[in-house]
Amino acid sequence: xxxxxxxxxxxxIDGLPLSTLLSSSLAAKRWRRRSQQRAFGSIKxxxxxxxxxxxxxxxxxxxGIISYIHVVxxxxxxxxxxxxxxxxxxxxxxxxxxxWMVGVAIPNGLPGQLSRGQVGESITILCLWYPCSTLATMAxxxxxLPNLEVLSVVGAGIESEEPLSPHxxxxxxxxxxxxxxxxxxxxxxxxxxxxxxxSHHLSLDIQIPGVEQLxxxxxxxxxxxxxxxxxxxxxxxxxx
Amino acid sequence: xxxxxxxLDTFTQEILHFTHPLSLPVLTTLDIDLGKGDSPPCxxxxxxxxSSAPALGSITLGNNGRFNIGHSFQDLWGDMDRxxxxxxxxxxxxxxxxxxxxxxxxxxxxxxxxxxxxxxAGGQVKTExxxx
Numbered sequence: 001x002x003x004x005x006x007x008x009x010x011x012x013i014d015g016l017p018l019s020t021l022l023s024s025s026l027a028a029k030r031w032r033r034r035s036q037q038r039a040f041g042s043i044k045x046x047x048x049x050x051x052x053x054x055x056x057x058x059x060x061x062x063x064g065i066i067s068y069i070h071v072v073x074x075x076x077x078x079x080x081x082x083x084x085x086x087x088x089x090x091x092x093x094x095x096x097x098x099x100w101m102v103g104v105a106i107p108n109g110l111p112g113q114l115s116r117g118q119v120g121e122s123i124t125i126l127c128l129w130y131p132c133s134t135l136a137t138m139a140x141x142x143x144x145l146p147n148l149e150v151l152s153v154v155g156a157g158i159e160s161e162e163p164l165s166p167h168x169x170x171x172x173x174x175x176x177x178x179x180x181x182x183x184x185x186x187x188x189x190x191x192x193x194x195x196x197x198x199s200h201h202l203s204l205d206i207q208i209p210g211v212e213q214l215x216x217x218x219x220x221x222x223x224x225x226x227x228x229x230x231x232x233x234x235x236x237x238x239x240x
Numbered sequence: 241x242x243x244x245x246x247x248l249d250t251f252t253q254e255i256l257h258f259t260h261p262l263s264l265p266v267l268t269t270l271d272i273d274l275g276k277g278d279s280p281p282c283x284x285x286x287x288x289x290x291s292s293a294p295a296l297g298s299i300t301l302g303n304n305g306r307f308n309i310g311h312s313f314q315d316l317w318g319d320m321d322r323x324x325x326x327x328x329x330x331x332x333x334x335x336x337x338x339x340x341x342x343x344x345x346x347x348x349x350x351x352x353x354x355x356x357x358x359x360x361a362g363g364q365v366k367t368e369x370x371x372x
Contacts, residue, residue, distance in 0.1 A: 206286075212258050219264050226271035227286065 010034045042071035051089045073100040087113030098125040106133035111140035125150040139191040152180040175221045261291035271300040302342030325357035338364045
């Protein structure tokens with residue numbers, strides 16, 4: 001075993017089922033790091049209690065397990081007893097690239113927590129599916145991630161509030177690679193348009209307020225444009 | 241026609257309003273998936289708002305159910321045909337511009353007269369067969 005090159009061990013571990021990674025991490029010292037990297041590459045929280053246990057039980061050593069985490073998914077956490085818990089779970093995840101929320105309350109303070117730490121800079125993919133949040137908080141969250149490449153917002157009944165002052169995109173921000181907006185997402189499309197978020201690939205529900213502006217401001221960069229759920233009958237009216 | 245017109249009032253808020261014709265210089269693919277029902281008018285409305293798309297290589301069209309050209313919209317398909325023909329004549333993309341009809345009924349062929357001007361301009365009409 002000792003004579004095996006590390007690359008070969010890593011290749012073996014990469015082929016193991018996820019359910020065996022705990023065992024493989026205990027097989028030998030040289031097996032531990034790669035096994036843990038795979039086991040903790042993507043993690044999911046389904047309750048605030050799980051998040052709390054993570055914060056208290058897992059060592060927050062920046063070189064340790066938390067440095068292996070690239071994807072975090074929060075799901076079905078409709079409210080937080082302590083809203084600061086959300087940000088605490090994220091604050092030391094320096095390798096995090098994808099933040100995925102499905103049916104999760106976004107505390108008002110989260111954008112500020114992210115923009116003050118390193119994690120805000122490392123996130124390139126943000127998925128907000130059925131978020132429980134105000135429009136202002138969602139807009140602030142998106143703006144707080146300066147290196148965002150992929151943004152997906154899917155929702156029904158996002159609380160809308162007017163007016164929302166635009167957050168101008170900094171001139172350094174590159175076009176998104178992919179912008180995906182679907183369902184009843186309130187004014188988030190309009191807010192993104194007013195903040196001049198442009199993208200190379202756009203997948204848009206045509207009923208979203210602001211969809212025309214989003215397409216228009218991306219006219220120079222759009223390589224793929226997908227439009228869904230069209231229910232326009234205006235042409236008939238014009239012809240009458 | 242009367243029925244459709246009365247239906248309109250409910251959905252006027254869902255109409256696209258572009259203040260200027262759209263020029264999309266690097267657009268290579270356009271995918272439009274219609275809502276339920278027969279709604280080629282909206283399709284025409286979207287396409288007509290695009291003034292220029294010189295790099296366009298394919299346009300994929302579909303609706304929620306199986307694709308249905310619909311006999312009641314022949315004149316509107318004619319409008320779209322003319323728009324597509326103009327785009328096909330001006331495309332710089334390698335190969336010819338394709339229109340792909342999604343979820344096409346298995347075993348049915350597209351009528352030769354469908355998008356005739358577009359085909360004459362070098363465009364191709366393809367289908368993706370519906371498997372359900």
